Amino acid sequence: MSNRSFAILGTGALGGFYGAKLQKAGKDVHFLLNSDYDYVSKHGLVIESKDGDFTLPQVNAYNDVEKMPQCDVVVIALKTTQNHLLPQMLPSVVRDDGVVLVLQNGLAVEEEVAKIVGNVNIIGGLCFLCSNKVAAGHIRHLDYGQITLGGYANDYESTGVTHYMQQIANDFASAGISMELAKDLLLARWKKLVWNIPYNGLSVILDARTDELMSYVHTRQLVEQLMHEVALGSLSCGRIIPDSFIQTMLNYTINMKPYRTSMKIDYDERRPLEVEAIFGNPLRKAHLLGVNLPQISCIYQQLKFLDEIRRVEVRDLNS
Numbered sequence: 001m002s003n004r005s006f007a008i009l010g011t012g013a014l015g016g017f018y019g020a021k022l023q024k025a026g027k028d029v030h031f032l033l034n035s036d037y038d039y040v041s042k043h044g045l046v047i048e049s050k051d052g053d054f055t056l057p058q059v060n061a062y063n064d065v066e067k068m069p070q071c072d073v074v075v076i077a078l079k080t081t082q083n084h085l086l087p088q089m090l091p092s093v094v095r096d097d098g099v100v101l102v103l104q105n106g107l108a109v110e111e112e113v114a115k116i117v118g119n120v121n122i123i124g125g126l127c128f129l130c131s132n133k134v135a136a137g138h139i140r141h142l143d144y145g146q147i148t149l150g151g152y153a154n155d156y157e158s159t160g161v162t163h164y165m166q167q168i169a170n171d172f173a174s175a176g177i178s179m180e181l182a183k184d185l186l187l188a189r190w191k192k193l194v195w196n197i198p199y200n201g202l203s204v205i206l207d208a209r210t211d212e213l214m215s216y217v218h219t220r221q222l223v224e225q226l227m228h229e230v231a232l233g234s235l236s237c238g239r240i241i242p243d244s245f246i247q248t249m250l251n252y253t254i255n256m257k258p259y260r261t262s263m264k265i266d267y268d269e270r271r272p273l274e275v276e277a278i279f280g281n282p283l284r285k286a287h288l289l290g291v292n293l294p295q296i297s298c299i300y301q302q303l304k305f306l307d308e309i310r311r312v313e314v315r316d317l318n319s
C-alpha cells in the first residue's frame with residue numbers, strides 16, 4: 001500500500017465520495033469544506049452507495065486551505081464556478097513535485113492550474129459518476145464511478161501513460177474505484193464532452209431528465225446532432241472521435257437510470273452553472289482553430305441567459 005497523502009478541495013458529491021472511499025481504504029486524506037465544515041468536523045461523512053453504504057465518524061476536516069498539510073496529491077473537486085479560488089488555494093497545499101488531479105467536468109482547467117503551480121505534475125480525470133450531496137456530510141452515490149486519467153503537458157500534448165498516472169490509478173483502484181488510463185487527455189476530455197454538452201445543456205433549457213431527452217425523437221435527434229458537433233470540435237484539435245463512440249454514449253444513456261444532470265441540479269438549486277468550463281472553453285478552443293460550432297454556441301448563449309437571470313434572482317433574494 002502506498003503512503004501518498006491526499007487533499008480533497010471541495011467535499012461535495014464527487015470529492016466527498018472519492019475522498020471517503022480513499023480514507024476507507026486506509027489512505028491519509030484531508031478534506032477542505034465550506035458550509036459543511038462544522039457538521040463534518042463533528043460527525044464525519046456518511047456515504048450511501050449502490051456499492052454499499054458506509055460511515056466515517058472521523059475525518060481530517062479543514063475550513064481553511066492554509067491549515068491543511070502539504071499533500072502529495074491534491075484533488076480539485078470544486079465546481080468550476082469556484083475556480084477563481086484556485087490561485088489562493090493550490091500553492092500552499094500541494095507539495096513540490098506533487099500531483100494536482102483535476103476531477104472536474106469541462107475543458108482547459110489543467111491549463112489554468114499549470115499557470116498557478118508550475119512545479120507539479122498535472123493529471124486530468126474524467127469521472128463517470130452519478131453522485132449527489134443530499135445533506136451536510138451526506139453523499140448519495142447513485143450509479144457508475146469509473147475515472148479515466150490522462151496526463152497534462154503544455155497545450156494538451158499527449159503524454160502517454162505516465163508513472164504518476166499509474167501510481168494514482170493504483171491508489172484509487174485499491175479503494176474499489178474502477179480506473180482507466182488514457183494516453184491523450186485532450187481526446188479524453190472531448191469524449192466526456194460528447195455526453196456533457198448535450199445532456200447538461202438540454203436538461204436545463206428543456207427542464208428534462210436524461211430518460212425524457214431520449215424518449216422523444218426530436219430531442220434524441222438534437223442530442224445526436226450536438227454529439228456530432230462536439231466531435232467536430234475535437235477534430236479541430238486533431239483528435240478523432242469515431243461515430244461508434246457517439247453510439248456508445250447514446251446507448252449508455254438509454255441504459256442509465258433516469259438522471260437529473262449535475263447542471264440541472266445546480267439550476268434547480270439556484271447555484272451558478274458550469275457554463276464556461278463545459279461550453280465556453282470548448283467553443284473558444286475550436287474557434288481559435290478556425291472552427292465554429294453553431295449548435296453548441298446556440299446552447300451556450302441560452303445557458304448564459306438562464307445563468308445570469310438566476311444569479312440576479314439570488315443576488316436580489318440575498319440583498
Ligand SMILES: NC(=O)C1=CN([C@@H]2O[C@H](COP(=O)(O)OP(=O)(O)OC[C@H]3O[C@@H](n4cnc5c(N)ncnc54)[C@H](OP(=O)(O)O)[C@@H]3O)[C@@H](O)[C@H]2O)C=CC1
Nearest residue numbers: 010011012013014033034035077078104105127129130131
Ligand atoms: N457529482 C457528480 O456525479 C459528478 C460531478 N462532476 C464534476 O465534479 C465537479 C464537482 O461537482 P460536485 O461534487 O457534483 O459539486 P458539489 O457542489 O457537490 O461539490 C463541490 C463542493 O465544493 C465545496 N466548496 C465550494 N467552495 C468552497 C470553498 N471556498 N472552500 C471549500 N469548499 C468549497 C462546496 O461546499 P458548499 O456547498 O458548502 O459551498 C461543495 O461541497 C464539477 O466540475 C462537476 O461537473 C463530474 C462527474 C460527475
Ligand SMILES: CC(C)(CO)C(=O)C(=O)O
Nearest residue numbers: 127128129130195261262
Ligand atoms: C456523465 C455524468 C452523468 C456522470 O459522469 C455527468 O458528468 C454529469 O451529470 O455531469
